[in-house]
Amino acid sequence: MFIDLEVKNNSLVVRLNGELDLRTINYLRETLEEALDKSNVKHMILNMYFVTFIDSSALGVILGRYKRVTQNGGKVALVGIRPMIKRILDLSGLLSIMYEFPSEQEALEKIG
Secondary structure: OEEEEEEEOOEEEEEEEEEEOOOOHHHHHHHHHHHHHHOOOOEEEEEEEEEEEEOHHHHHHHHHHHHHHHHOOOOEEEEOOOHHHHHHHHHHOHHHHOEEEOOHHHHHHHHO
C-alpha cells in the first residue's frame, strides 16, 4: 500500500494505492493520525481510485478517522471509487454517512 498526503485549503487529501487490509491497517491508521495531528485541517478527502482491495479492518480505520474529523465539525469525502470497492463501502454503510464525489477538485469545491 502507498499513501500520498497533501493539504489543500483546509482539507487533508489522502491518495490511497493498493490493498487496504489487515497487513496494512496499522500503517494506514498511524499515517492518517499523524497527518491529522500535524496539519491544521478541518476536512479529509480520501481518493480511492487506485485501491484494489478493502477489508473490514480498513473500513474500521476509515470509520475511526471519520469520527475524529466529524467531531471537530469537519466532513469526510470519498472520491474515485471503483465499482468493486464502492459495493463494499455501500454494504458497510460508509457511503451513507460520507460524501462521494467523482474527483478531488469537486470534493474540494463542495466541502473544502
